[in-house]
Amino acid sequence: MDSKARRPAGAAFAIALVIAFELPGASAARAAAPSGATPVSAPPGATLAPAPAAATRPAPAPAKTVSASGAPAARFDHSAFDRILSINVRHGLVDYRHIRAASLGDLDRYLDRLAAADPGRYPREERLAFEINLYNATMIRAVVARLDHAWSPADSNFAVFHAPLVRTKDGTISLDDLENRVIRAAFHEPRVHVALVCAARSCPPILPRAYRGDDLDRTLENNLRAFLADSSRNRVDEAARRLRLSSLFRWYAKDFASLGGAQAIASRALTRDSTGWKIEYLDYDWTLNITPH
DSSP: OTTOOSOOSOOOOOHHHHHHHTSTTSOOOOOBOOTTOOOOOOOOOOOOOOOOOOOOOOOSOOEEEEOTTSOEEEEOOOHHHHHHHHHHEETTEEOHHHIIIIIHHHHHHHHHHHHHOOGGGSOHHHHHHHHHHHHHHHHHHHHHTTTTSOOOTTHHHHGGGTSSOEEETTEEEOHHHIIIIIIIHHHOOGGGGGTOOOSBTTSOOOOSSOOOGGGHHHHHHHHHHHHHHOTTTOEEETTTTEEEEOTHHHHTHHHHGGGTOHHHHHHHHHTSOOTTOEEEEOOBOOSBOBOOO
């Protein structure tokens, strides 16, 4: 994770939680602290080392689309995740209690299908959308399994990111592995950092829909602009010529360098020239991104 200090190796999950999460048929970050919230510092992060390409996973018969050349192109059907998110996401927060009560079976079946699939069969944008959805759906499932304890993704030294919760055809990997050794290593797309949602309030807001390959580039660009314009996550002080940005831009500085770096990205997204402005990074709020009840 370059200089991002988000999730070091930490204590393992309680055995009971892991067992409950891994039952057969079941499935197994990120911005400024909102006003009034108590921020928790991000932990020391890992640097992006040479990593293997994305793991392969054989799939059930995927849906078919037609490419520009007229040839059929495979895509994965994420409509089940669309339904779960559309019902349970409001203003970027997740109703984990309702998912546990009414959508858990649908979520587990969706994760079962992801675990059986081979994203290597799909075009690049479809593959990346698949991996983003796999990350977000697995994180939601992990939160649901831990709701009975006033839980935060920072608990137990960020253990949730290191546990083998992500189910694939070749076995289980961790959320950190999926992010760093699959998504970042294989795709080199810095805008994934405004799509991967680690269940904290400082993360980019989760969308009320699944990601799809056919509009992925536009969606990621819209996410980036909306994230930078969100004053609870990034703040602009024109009078002081100062940008107070999400720690994501510090943690993933090497990734964002491919887009010109944090200052250039902010200037483009906010449509103002911030050349020479001072940049500061806001504390990260690890409070769970749960809808209030």
